[in-house]
Amino acid sequence: MFGLHYNLERSAVGLVAFIVLVASIGGLIEIAPLFTIDETVEQAPDMRVYTPLEVAGRNIYIREGCYACHSQMIRTLRDEVERYGPYSLAVESSYDHPQLWGSKRTGPDLARLGNKYSDAWHTTHLNNPRDLVPESKMPAYRWLLRDQLQADDLGEHLAALRAVGVPYTDEQIANASLDAYGQANPDSAAAGGVAERYGDATNIRLFDGEATRLTDMDALVAYLQVLGNLTDAAHQPQPEAE
Structure with a gap:
């Protein structure tokens, strides 16, 4: 040798x-x-794409480094399934660019976080985690409520995602900025277009509790509330390995 x-x-x-x-x-x-x-890779006919507001929230999630402390991948281990829910499937990440599976958990896994807590809970928790969890080591993200969301370029974000395989339509791309506003303002004229383009199951509400302006908090909470809810595939019986 x-x-x-x-x-x-x-x-x-x-x-x-x-x-x-x-x-x-x-x-x-x-x-x-x-x-x-x-x-x-499993098939999921009911798989839906992220709305423009959820895409913006995902970008903020990446920008603030949330993936460094929270994974989005539930393994097939019994204790993980019992704590977090059905194990993650590959198809659930088919529209994620990049994937945010993560390799470290300072905080809990977020793969099935969507609609587990109220919008008010998320807003309070992000603004100051210790208001809800006194022993939390998570930093406070107070600027999310203060900063207005930059939504003018969301159409370009959707177009870039379509270039790598996410099936956004021309209509969805053209109305991206308007749909972001409409999703966080259920009483606005733009809200109906969101449901029409993304489905009746889309979360359309005041995510940060304020209707006066669109904030980074609106976007991030909208993203967190859809985690695990893009498809119901993980909750269906899985075929046994041959």
């Missing part, structure tokens, strides 16, 4: 050829499963 290693180091061509061979084997092992992805 040491003789082979010694001879390879003395031959530049041999060393390069060996590196290419090893890299090719590793690449094949990683790439080959992708050819069977249609057979391994």
